[in-house]
Amino acid sequence: MIGVYQGQERETPYRIVEGSMTARQVRLVAESTRVMHPGDVSWVLPPDDVHCVCNSGQELAVSVHVYGTNIGKQARHICELATGEVRDFVSGYDHA
Numbered sequence: 001m002i003g004v005y006q007g008q009e010r011e012t013p014y015r016i017v018e019g020s021m022t023a024r025q026v027r028l029v030a031e032s033t034r035v036m037h038p039g040d041v042s043w044v045l046p047p048d049d050v051h052c053v054c055n056s057g058q059e060l061a062v063s064v065h066v067y068g069t070n071i072g073k074q075a076r077h078i079c080e081l082a083t084g085e086v087r088d089f090v091s092g093y094d095h096a
Helices: none
Strands: 002-006 009-020 025-030 034-036 051-055 062-065 076-079 086-089
Antiparallel strands (some): 009 034
8 A cells, every 4th residue: 555645646447458467578558647735645465566656746755655565575577568578576675
């Protein structure tokens, strides 16, 4: 679950129309785009949780993310839109 506390974020969910994460190659199509403001909440559910979130405003954006797993140790995927390449990553934790 993702909730915006301050600023605004643009969220774009994608649908896999060809390939798969396990095959390491996908073709993605944006389903929609939503600008989220303070108080707005969104959610994603595996395995079809391909999405992009970015700050879409001029001020600092602060959002709260609640995960159902230890996200600092959970293997996830990055999908390159231009090439369709899928790579694994583990975010770890940042205490800075």
